[in-house]
Amino acid sequence: xxxxxxxxxxxxxxxxxxxxxxxxxxxxxxxxxxxxxxxxxxxxxxxxxxxxxxxxxxxxxxxxxxxxxxxxxxxxxxxxxxxxxxxxxxxxxxxxxxxxxxxxxxxxxxxxxxxxxxxxxxxxxxxxx
Numbered sequence: 470x471x472x473x474x475x476x477x478x479x480x481x482x483x484x485x486x487x488x489x490x491x492x493x494x495x496x497x498x499x500x501x502x503x504x505x506x507x508x509x510x511x512x513x514x515x516x517x518x519x520x521x522x523x524x525x526x527x528x529x530x531x532x533x534x535x536x537x538x539x540x541x542x543x544x545x546x547x548x549x550x551x552x553x554x555x556x557x558x559x560x561x562x563x564x565x566x567x568x569x570x571x572x573x574x575x576x577x578x579x580x581x582x583x584x585x586x587x588x589x590x591x592x593x594x595x596x597x598x
Contacts, residue, residue: 470550477548481576484583485556495534505584512588539556552578
């Protein structure tokens with residue numbers, strides 16, 4: 470198995486960047502398009518456990534549209550073969566400097582393009598340096 474083929478990393482990085490732009494602008498349509506529309510798609514959020522695309526969509530539509538700006542750091546995209554990847558990143562928000570967020574996404578290449586099939590978001594106290 471080829472791990473971290475540069476062209477596959479570049480594809481996933483573009484999809485990841487598209488997701489990030491949609492997230493901070495609350496582009497619910499694009500966010501939905503980047504998750505696989507399937508009952509098996511899961512998103513564990515900072516305060517919710519969402520099972521299936523329908524629950525994820527319902528959450529996105531009800532989510533506040535302000536205070537979404539954030540800064541990413543330590544983003545790592547690892548690809549396995551041509552069709553599977555994991556994207557991991559840390560994020561910070563100005564409104565809560567004592568906290569650091571963590572995000573992981575499992576991406577799969579499907580006929581319609583790269584889609585998130587599982588995601589996890591959590592926020593923890595900022596570790597001491």
